[in-house]
Amino acid sequence: MRERLVIIGGDAAGMSAASQARRLKGPDELEIIAFERGHFTSYSACGIPYWVSGDVPERHRLIARTPEEHRARAIDLRMRTEVTEIDVAAGRVRARDLESGAEEWTAYDNLVIATGARPDxxxxxxxxxxxxxxxxxxxxxxxxxxxxxxxxxxxxxxxxxxxxxxxxxxxxxxxxxxxxxxxxxxxxxxxxxxxxxxxxxxxxxxxxxxxxxxxxxxxxxxxxxxxxxxxxxxxxxxxxxxxxxxxGVRPETALARAAGLPLGEYGGLLTDLAMRVRGHDGIWAGGDCVEVLDLVSGRERHIALGTHANKHGQVIGTNVGGGYATFPGVVGTAVSKVCDLEIARTGLREKDARAVGLQYVTVTVESTSRAGYYPGAAPMTVKMLAERRTGRLLGVQIVGREGAAKRVDVAAVALTAGMTVEQMTALDLGYAPPFSPVWDPVLIAARKASVAVRAGGA
Amino acid sequence: MRERLVIIGGDAAGMSAASQARRLKGPDELEIIAFERGHFTSYSACGIPYWVSGDVPERHRLIARTPEEHRARAIDLRMRTEVTEIDVAAGRVRARDLESGAEEWTAYDNLVIATGARPDxxxxxxxxxxxxxxxxxxxxxxxxxxxxxxxxxxxxxxxxxxxxxxxxxxxxxxxxxxxxxxxxxxxxxxxxxxxxxxxxxxxxxxxxxxxxxxxxxxxxxxxxxxxxxxxxxxxxxxxxxxxxxxxGVRPETALARAAGLPLGEYGGLLTDLAMRVRGHDGIWAGGDCVEVLDLVSGRERHIALGTHANKHGQVIGTNVGGGYATFPGVVGTAVSKVCDLEIARTGLREKDARAVGLQYVTVTVESTSRAGYYPGAAPMTVKMLAERRTGRLLGVQIVGREGAAKRVDVAAVALTAGMTVEQMTALDLGYAPPFSPVWDPVLIAARKASVAVRAGGA
The missing domain is CATH 3.50.50.60 (FAD/NAD(P)-binding domain)
Structure with a gap:
């Protein structure tokens, strides 16, 4: 018996789910229908500023996979077609062809909601x-x-x-x-x-x-x-x-809300670890329209980021395809730049920590991206939060030049592993003069934070 | 009662120990005498190639702290003075002034051996x-x-x-x-x-x-x-x-060998986690003259690297100064470059894994440093080893251009935390087009490795 997977939204989460499900199940086993109301599929929205700036000269470079490429993999992709209603009880969606105005109901065995976000x-x-x-x-x-x-x-x-x-x-x-x-x-x-x-x-x-x-x-x-x-x-x-x-943006969940699906504090869909909409077998959601578990605070958050959307799609596609995968949550890592200024953060800010009742110490250190004597060594400021008494890492923020942003990944992994700042002081990070001072800026911060934790008293 | 700390070797490990001990104990409590047979203290040996190349124009830039600066902090530094014997039973060292030839015994309460390495x-x-x-x-x-x-x-x-x-x-x-x-x-x-x-x-x-x-x-x-x-x-x-x-280099441990101190397979001093020479209260060792525990293989290794030497010195100085610190071991991270080619490794190579009886799967992926469409995206090859069946990360090697080397830090932290490659696929690493493809190369490797582990069978 051939099952049908219906996908609402033809961008990162939706089409990753489609592709991964297709990898695991051929067209004889699984029919895949995807509805996209816009003109494009599977593109990098994060790349738009660089296209506008001229850094990326052509629009098509932002498109990872065109509708034709998806169709060549036996995905029935319906462009310029907007889903207007989810009928959860009957297991079907109503879609309108935006050119002709024609509407039609389509039944599903599995449904993926990947409706993204809308600008605030x-x-x-x-x-x-x-x-x-x-x-x-x-x-x-x-x-x-x-x-x-x-x-x-x-x-x-x-x-x-x-x-x-x-x-x-x-x-x-x-x-x-x-x-x-x-x-x-x-x-x-x-x-x-x-x-x-x-x-x-x-x-x-x-x-x-x-x-x-x-x-x-x-x-x-x-x-x-x-x-x-x-x-x-x-x-x-x-x-x-x-x-x-x-x-910024908000989850685009009007359809889900109308269908009575569970939404969180920020208006995003709530899912379980397998990216299944809570309490709704056969309905999955991922990408910018869901809330994700913040592993540091234990709270749900809304984070619109292509890298999460791709992971969600991968997890959903694996599960719909008969495999097993989960998305355990995030630690809130984000990187950006303005010209040559690099900006990075992961984990909790001071106000996030306070909001969930965590007491913390905070340190800020100034260091450099390379050994101080090596040409091109650039200043870097690292702020670190650690829990009072336990010394558990809570968050890191970095502002600097070349080499600043991706240094935050060390803290992202340490947060995921639940490390203390004292444990971090012993991390065996790559050192050579063109790449780091002999104490990496993140290690300097960890050392200073562990001193602050010890001084933090009872 | 004023104690005396004697240090053999005036470079990274020895002088870090001296400085940290001095931070914790003033001159009234602790006398510090350091012997250095060369002309310089506390310099970056790792920086020498860049001084020879002309990237670093002047020798003095490689020197973190001069003899005068150490002396200003109440460290009795004796330059061009070579220790010729350690008398463990009596708790004293014999030192020769290389200019005058005069020899003298100096008693110690604590001794730090930081004699470094010699070229092979x-x-x-x-x-x-x-x-x-x-x-x-x-x-x-x-x-x-x-x-x-x-x-x-x-x-x-x-x-x-x-x-x-x-x-x-x-x-x-x-x-x-x-x-x-x-x-x-x-x-x-x-x-x-x-x-x-x-x-x-x-x-x-x-x-x-x-x-x-x-x-x-x-x-x-x-x-x-x-x-x-x-x-x-x-x-x-x-x-x-x-x-x-x-x-390459070998541990410089002729003095230690003559004194009957415990040496390992590679000729380096063996210490406990506090960097105390095994079985010898009051004698400490750190830097290029010691062997370190490889946390992945569980074996001792010799790794001459300034960043370890500095950590050892910090740990020794803390312990001698009445505090508590340990050096838990390394995962074998190293980074380097040749012109704009970046080279990084951490954990075990295939032959290291075999040598300790670990079975593994290995994957190699080609990716890019930035989103493929972003200017300056450079190719990067990531090889990953994971243990068969458990999927535990065993090692990562990266060769690429800008942004390749320090990516290995993610793997270094994951190794320290004992993560599996499956766990790594969910890591929340920084993503923005100027810094990474939507799937970071390390995550692509982890995904492929976790597939290989599952396919690895019984």
Whole structure:
């Protein structure tokens, strides 16, 4: 008996699941139907800022696999087709062809919900005006590039200073724009503690980007033709020839909500370790539309990141294909850059630790990426949090230049393993003068943190 | 009662121990006397190739702390003074002033043996001729530079193709020499498996370095004035205006051997976890003169590496100073480079695994340092060994370009934590297009290895 797998969403999580299930079960055993409402499949949304900047010259390079390539692997991919309803009781979905408007029900044995995320676009006046752009999808990126082609002025305002905001600030700068970043918080990169965000702030200012913090956007002002011309806050106006929204995203779970599927605190689908929607055999979910378990805090979080989406898809496809795999959770690792400034974090910030009742010590060290005497040695700041008394590592944040970002991986593995900072001081990390000081910056931080833990007393 | 700490050897391990002990105990509590037979203290021997190459312009930059700086911290440092005997029964050492020839006994309460390593210089004809240079100490490096200053020809032969050999090949090339590397093994970098060493071989050949493998040096030929003029093997001669020895090192433990202290299979001192010489209260040892526990194989090994020496010194100084610290062991991490080729390894090679009775699966993957579409993405080859049946990670070797070497740290932490390759597939490593493909190369290897483990059967 041939089973049917239906997938909602043709990007990383959905198509990874499809591909992996197909690897394990041929078309005689498993029919796979995937619905995608957009024009593209399996692309790197994380790469959009680098396409906008010109670093990646062509859109197609961001596409890992085209619809045709998926179809060649016996995946029945229906593009420009939007699922409008999940009928859990009957085990079927209703989909509408966005070109013809025709609707049709499709039954499933297994369903994968991979509907992704949508940009956090506050309902303010002018937010939908021409010239205001999100950068969530390839379609968004193309629309922005079309605007840049036409725009005459050279002033860009980026709203929001998280990962997307800072990456887009760099992209617009590289395209020759004067860039202003308007941010709700005092410091950019709210995924860092403010003291580390401050370092990013200073570096971005040094790059010539105007940073406006503690500023709530109240509206986008438009010109006579209705096009965006400025971003307004309570007490200021920032002229803009183009406005880029970089305010983060929320799980796209309207369908799931309507179907009565379980959602978490952040609006994401809740799954078990096998990525099965809780309490719903045969329904799976992965990618930017789910919440994931944070292994450090023990809480669910929403993290939209391609690398998680790919892992989710792999796990779902393996399980649907008759194998066994789990996604145990995350430790919250993220890396980014603004020009040559590298930014990394993993684990808990101070406020995350407090929120779950953890007491901690914190240390910050200044070191270098290479031996101090080796050419190109660049400064690096490492902040480390460890639990009071136990000394368990809780989190690491790094801001620096070349070699700073991926150093956070050491802490990510240590967090996963539940290491203490004292144990970390003995880690056998690679050392040679072109790659590290004789004490790696992460080890220096661990040493200092273990001293702080011991001094932390009863 | 003021105690006395005596230290033999004024480099990384010895002076780290001295500094840490001084931090914990002031001069009223602890007298510290350190003997160093050379001209320098606390320098980076690992940096010598980069000083010879010209990357590091001045010798003094390699010196972390001068004799005067140590003395300013109330450490009685006696330069150009060689310890000639350890009298364990009486708790004293005999030292000779190398300038005056005067000898003197000094009693100790605690003794630190940090005598380092000596280059592996086989007793062949011509090995001591002028123009043949080791690069173990700053004095060696200076002698080599003096020779280069005088040398008229431009042909260098490097004997040995381990870390020092390949780094010196780069250094001599950067100084404008035609470089030939003569190596006993078929492939360079015997700390890698031969299939990975082959990649280094090809890259070095591509850089214009002549690689001669499977070649046993039989003598150094000299000219009429007794200066080295060529390196001879059984069946060939390689003309040389300068000969650099890069054949690795052995523990310098003649003193310890004469004193009846316990030595291991590789001639290094054997210590307990606190870096106390086994069975000898009050005698400590660290740095290149000791053997260290390999946590993966459970065997002692000799690894001469500044980062271990510094940790040993820190541990010894803490314990002598009344604190508590241990050095649990190593996993065998090492990184190096030849021009822009990066080389890294951690854990066991295939032959190491076999030697201790471990059965394993091995996978090799080709990936890139960044997202494939991101500018500067460079190829990277990752080889991974996992134990058969358990799937426990046993080792990783990486050869690639920018970003390859320090990726091995992820594996070093995973080895320390005893992770399986299956567990590693879920690691939350930093992802953004400028820093990694969506599946980090280490994760791709772990995925493939976990498939191989499952396929490995009973």
């Amino acid at each position: 676009r506050p309902p303010l006046p002018g937010m939908d005006a021409p010239g205001v752009h999100g950068v969530q999808t390839l379609d968004d990126g193309q629309a922005l590039l079309d605007t840049l082609e036409r725009a005459e002025g050279r002033r860009a305002v980026v709203v929001g200073a998280g990962y997307i905001g800072v990456e887009m600030a760099e992209a617009m700068m590289k395209r020759g724009y004067e860039v202003t970043v308007v941010n709700r918080g005092q410091e950019p990169m709210a995924t860092l503690d403010p003291d580390m965000g401050r370092l990013v702030h200073e570096a971005m200012t040094g790059l010539g980007i105007t940073m406006v913090g503690d500023a709530e956007v109240t509206k986008v002002l438009t010109d006579a033709e209705g096009r965006a011309r400025a971003v307004a806050t309570d007490d200021a106006e920032f002229p803009a020839d183009v406005v880029v929204l970089g305010m | 210089r086989p007793p062949l004809p011509g090995m001591d001729a002028p123009g043949v240079h080791g690069v173990q100490t700053l004095d060696d490096g200076q002698a080599l530079l003096d020779t280069l200053e005088r040398a008229e020809g431009r042909r260098a032969v490097v004997v040995g193709a381990g870390y020092i050999g390949v780094e010196m090949a780069e250094a001599m090339m950067k100084r404008g020499y035609e470089v030939t590397v003569v190596n006993r093994g078929q492939e360079p970098m015997a700390t890698l498996d031969p299939d990975m060493g082959r990649l280094v071989h090809e890259a070095m050949t591509g850089l214009g370095i002549t690689m001669v493998g499977d070649a046993e040096v039989t003598k150094v030929l000299t000219d009429a004035e007794g200066r080295a003029r060529a390196v001879a093997t059984d069946d060939a001669e390689f003309p040389a205006d300068v000969v650099v020895l890069g054949m």
